[in-house]
Amino acid sequence: RLTRAVHPGGFVLGCNMTMHRDVAARIGPFDERFGAGGALRSAEDTDYLVRAMLAGMxxxxxxxxxxxxxxxxxxxxAIDRLHRDYHFGNGALCLKHIRRAPFLLxxxxxxxxxAMRELAGxxxxxxxxxxxxxxxxxxNLAGAAKFVLLVLARRPKRQAQPGKETNEAASAEAGAR
Structure with a gap:
């Protein structure tokens, strides 16, 4: 049984996951940003398991x-690419769950x-x-950075309030004077 001490971060493969449909309904769909073909390349299965653990399952x-x-x-x-993709997705996974599952770090x-020990032989x-x-x-670092970019890209842009200039508009106007 996976716990915070023995957990799915890093290397759990979901190529043969099984669950009751009530579990799948409670956890929800896979996060499509993760996985083969997604921007984060892998870790969709591990993300799903972490979400299940965090839901108390x-x-x-x-x-x-x-x-x-x-x-x-x-x-x-092909093996090198797979290796890179797994670790790219794991970096994003760690950042996605950093607040509720810091043990993934x-x-x-x-x-x-x-890696540091490797430098010393x-x-x-x-x-x-x-x-x-x-x-x-x-x-891992590149995957975490990509996750940040994806999150920032999804945030709605602030609209200027009527009667107030945006910083960009004010700067442009000041530059034109």
Whole structure:
């Protein structure tokens, strides 16, 4: 059972999630900003599980359930892109839930700590595949930044109140004088 100490941030794959329809109705739809084809590229499944946990629902990982889910990635370039996309989405996920689920930041902390240790000759993320901790950290930061941009883009622009000039209009008028 996932808890704040053992939680879905970082690496939970939802390619074989199952739930009762009442649970899905209570949590709501997937956040379409996340996931393959979305602006945030991945973590739609983890976001859903975090939302379920925050709603007080039991979330369980059952390791003896097996599904074979081949993504079709056959070369190093495709694997690297998948790796980057996962960490991009996880950075956005951490920022989305920073107030209600700050425990998700543990994954960023661990990656940043490991990246710093790597500089001092410590172990890489995956020595065999030549994967470093640094792309994890950088993609987490890039995903968080993209999330901020998406949130800001959705905010309605302030309308000038009748009888009051906007700063831009006042600046333009002052510049014309």
């Amino acid at each position: 039991a979330v369980e990982y059952v390791p003896d359930m097996t599904i074979f889910h081949h993504h079709g990635r056959r070369d190093r370039k 543990r994954h960023f902390y661990w990656a940043a700590r490991s 410590g172990p890489r993320f995956d020595h065999e595949l030549r994967l470093s901790h640094w792309p994890i950290v950088l993609m």
